[in-house]
Amino acid sequence: MAQKRPRLAVLDGLRLVAALMVVFCHYTASNDAWGKPAKTLFPELHRVTQYTWVGVEVFFLISGFVICMSSWGKKLGDFVVSRVTRLYPAYWFALILTVTVITLFPEVRQVRSWTDVLVNFTMLQEGFRVHSVDGVYWTLFVEMKFYLLFAIVVWRGVTYRQCVLFCGLWTVASMIMQVAPSDFLDMWTEPSFTPYFVGGIALYLVHRFGPNLLLGGIVLFSFVLAELQVSRRVLRLQYDTTNVHHTIPAWPAQLVVAGAFLFMTLLALGVFNRIQWRWLTVAGAMTYPLYLLHQAIGLAVLHHLRNRVPALPLVLGVVAAMLLLSWLVHRFVERPVSKWLGKAMKQGMADLRRHSDPPIREERSAVASVPPEEPVKMLTRT
Template sequence: MRFARRGELDGAPLAVRRPAPRLAVLDGLRLVAALMVVVFHYTALRGGWDQHPDKVFPVLRTVTRYGFVGVEVFFLISGFVICMSTWGRSLGDFVVSRVSRIYPAYWFAVLLTAGVITLWPQVRSVENWDVVLTNLTMVQEAFGVWDVDGVYWTLFIELKFYVLFAIVVATGVTYRKCVLFCGVWTVAAVVAPQSGSKLLEMWAPTLYTPYFVAGIAFYLMHRFKPTALLWAIVTVSLLIALHGVPKRVADNTNNSIPTWPAKLMVFAAFVIMALIALGYFDRIQWRWLTTAGALTYPLYLIHQYIGMTVIHGLRSHIPPYPLVAGLIAVMLTAAWLIHRCVERPVGKRLRRAMQQGMEEMRRNSTVPALRTPDPQSGLTILQEPRHPKPFEPAESGRVGAGTGDGG
């Protein structure tokens, strides 16, 4: 276990700090969460099957019908990872990191899914391509536009968390600010349902806020040390999360089923995150877990409607269990290809372009305009200063600064 010394709590890092090991277990947990959602969609929903899933998977479905809890696990991990990745970064770095990370694979998935359900509209069809283009923004829900794939609603929840946490990043991430953020957002989530404010309900969704908040608190435990205050934040978040589980069960099932298995899964996720935060899994550094984590996002993006379309087409030719197992294997392979051929190269180019744009904005915002008098009107005119082009001699005789990553 690794805990910070007292001086780090106020944002003053020690002079010598060893780099923390990669939390490979988080990557593995992320893949488990994704597979929970995948199996839920393939075996617990009617989807592409020609009959009720209870008849197709009479035993398996008693477990997989709770797979939607994987979404809650995602949000819990997201709070931890976002707090970890923004420490010591500027707002511009945060924006570049998030956009270049989430959009390339998402754009590809939107177009791929739209193409598949246009060619084979048995499960879902595209109303018009204006809907597809709006989906490329990832904020289609704000415009009342349906998602090209059913899982995209969770991405809008994530985006709202990024926007809110960007306030902390813009002012400099510190221990105190993270705790304050957790407290304010929790209070907003508790008040939202009875406030009558749609704006507050939008930005502080009671069903999902506690998972992000608990994730942040768990990271503070990991980076510094567990305290009574952080455990209080986690405990309150857990209780609020458990209170919302029955509604989540009702929203994802057509019949009345017990809620305790879903509550038990949420509780188990909190326990696992606590063990990660306390450093019990730090020694696990299996390389395949990192690869597994890389597959999670593209797998999540493409699996639902494409997978259901495949099930619809092959359900009469392949038995249900081999069909689902083979389909998951195919989806994992497709996710790996998207990661290697789309997510990594496009993300790298997008990140470089955005970094250059941010650098240009910073450079221009720090140079004041030149004041020159107009001889005809007698007024003072503000003129933008002339920037030397890359490698063009400046007036001082020095070489002008380049626009590349190296500055």
């Protein structure tokens, strides 16, 4: 039987670290905001931040852990409500603010089409091959596909057995995609990121039920595949604007992934249970708005101030401003809108359940409610 465990406050801190990794990659490794190679502005920092896009992989590892944890014991309708209220309120606000900023200051990012903007409100734009208003939104579609696949487990009931089966089937499907390419399989298996989600699920099972050879094997297998996939990602990204005119080795990115798996393993084993600092919860709450807001808006600010403020102080100032904006969005937008949206969705789910009984059941209940002597009285009157 699973033992009750303390809140994983350190996990919130890791989420913020992963978000800041991505932020610094976009601000100091990308050339977009500066009009010149970022490497010339940040010669030492660039050596590190050209790899910190791996924060996305860390996010996916955390996501597998958290989604398995938060869906345990929930029904499918509750799972859907929790995911919608978690994803959409901050996203809608960030999208509106981003569109406003890049419309007023279109030098770095532009609005391509207002129809595209409307489609972006669904968060499904990547699935319809519509341009994302902000570049970071592509990861949200990857997350959403994971939620849709894991919803099958929630529908059947989240159990130890079902989670292990899900991990095995998803890993096999991603392997089939490697040897027999298919657009359909590529869309749904996400072979580049499968090991992180699967590893996160297995690590939550370790946290909940304790370690054993089966779960250890799944985590180790996922780690090896993650190392393979991140090395392939380096090869694909090394010719991007971030690293123009030179190639980079894969081992630093692989080292970050190894560190993330090690940290999450220690967390699953309870090593960090005594760390319950309150500010870590605040850090976790700020993470999602920070991720949504930082890229297009931050690059626009950096571009406009790049000739007025020294590069490094400017970056640090924009990061601080983004952190403050993220807290404000969480406090005054995400929390109240999520609460309202949650109530509305729960009412919708209640209506769905209430009106989903087969019509024949309603007819039978109506017939059963007629007193048996009523037909006799009707015949007598006739």
